[in-house]
Amino acid sequence: MPAQTQTETWPDARGRFGEFGGRYVPETLMHPVEELEKAYEAARADEKFQAELRRLLKDFAGRPTPLFHARRLTERLGGAQIYLKREDLLHTGAHKINNCLGQGLLAQRMGKTRLIAETGAGQHGVATATVAALMGLECRVYMGEEDMARQAPNVFRMRLLGTEVVGVSSGSKTLKDAINEAMRDWVTNVENTHYLLGSVLGPHPYPAMVRDFHRVIGQETREQILKQTGRLPDVLFACVGGGSNSIGLFYDFIPDREVKMVGVEAGGRSLKLGEHAARFAGGRPGVLHGTYTYVLQTEDGLISNTHSVSAGLDYAAVGPEHAALYRQGRVEYTHVSDAEALDAARELACIEGIIPALESAHAVAEVIKRAPKMKRDEIVVINLSGRGDKDLGIFQSQGIL
């Protein structure tokens, strides 16, 4: 048995990943959050719950997702062998469904009849709306008005699924403001409502619970890469908004010191505050939405506005476990610009026949930079966390179509 690593004991009883994480919410939400933690611990240990989740992941969502050797992209770049973890092939078009099925089952188990969620790109909103329909739960999704405009196809999908989509016009009209509004709904309707938070953010137990529901990405990848190549990959790449798809891929590889990991944040238009969402490039520790983590903010502790061409990465804070992995040096965090992500999306579409979500395109862009400098026998895996159909309007407005 290898020695247990520190990360396996994260979070501690107070929901801390090292110094990050915790619970900073209004008192009215503290008891519901404690109840959620208890319910989750019980469900996690319940074989019936796990079996039902496995069944839904397989028969409803379409797991396992393939690990695809992108040979043409590999040849074009002339360096490392590139593999794509195809989370974009899941039902609803992104990894988000993994977590929504888990939390949906949990909400049912807790006797909740209503789901609420926030969404940025709309992928989490669509996955929540889907699970609500599947399980017969009432559902309301909060979405910033700017995001509703730029990700309109997802708004229509949610409505078709019977979910009420509520536009949020406060603040920057993006993900941060949608979370504020979802929290306000939750604090008002705690009795019958489960807040189905969509990333590894928020008060404990959300960061750990959402991570656990996405671990399946890394577990499958490990098995698949061993089967296809006979060894572990050299580097894993994933985009980091809140950080759910990246932690899902990374988590089970953390003890493998030889596997490097790179998280790619949104570099936006520039690294001036307000023009990007690269928390590790321009943020510092603070408290937002219930957790202590890296946050883009002003000197006075006001939360900064952010920008990314990708709505799913356009957020001022990052999951607390990422903050801890950054502090530890276990994961390297970098950022790519809007323009680089758009170019990467077009490149992947033309050369492999896969249109990635603009979020995932950030990870592809970083690999396009690095792979040519790597050896031919090195292996990299990109988490292709979502598909790009929702972004066609942006490709159009950016002059790419």
Added chain:
Amino acid sequence: MATVSASRIDARFGELRGRRAKGLVIYLTAGDPSLDATGELLAAIDRAGADVIELGVPFSDPLADGPVIQRASERALRAGATLRKILEQLPKWSESIHAPIILFSYYNPVLQYGLERFARKAARAGAAGALIVDVTAEEAGEYVAAMRAENLDTIFLASPTSPNDRLMRAAALSSGFLYLISRTGTTGERSEISVTLKPLVERARKFTSLPLAVGFGISNPQQVKEVTAVADAAVVGSAIVHAIEEQYPSGGAAAIESFVRWLREGL
């Protein structure tokens, strides 16, 4: 150098108890609509007989607040009100005011300012204590220690959703008074006082001898009366902020002074 003694809030509630009277706590957002207006409004609210004043520090993401205080926060931030500027102005404001002033904030501005520096400056500026809406008992250790070192009161919240163990911990960390949330939800005016209030007050009495102030949704003298029939004080926030929004531009601070006097009719 501060010495350990009964705080100004203790003294105020002691005095109220002495004459079997109930208290009125008034909230306003600092910097709404400007920092100069805040000085004027504080004086008016004090003249009208507020027993304690909660001075809100505006935050970019006030997730515990309803639309009225959200709008006030936005106005205040546009007017440039930050914790630093509020603490710079506070000595000037507080010197002529009788009611103890409590700073009411979200955690991040205070954390970035520095907990010890916040406590030190707040004490020197004449504040009597603070309430940080998103710091609960679990995460409060360093903050409470910093405040105690400056003899400042720390007020915590208890909600109808708080079980007895949480109620006990909130009471144990509170000084001055314990703030009871009348109902679940964000701040904002409501037409009726929640039925969950009375059981909460009764539970709280079992765990603490601190004065109990009740807030969230109280907007008229009738509600002040209902609340103070069971608790020691009523907190009015959104209704005052709403009055500032609508009446201050034309009626000035005098309009707010009359509004507070009207609320006091419920005591």
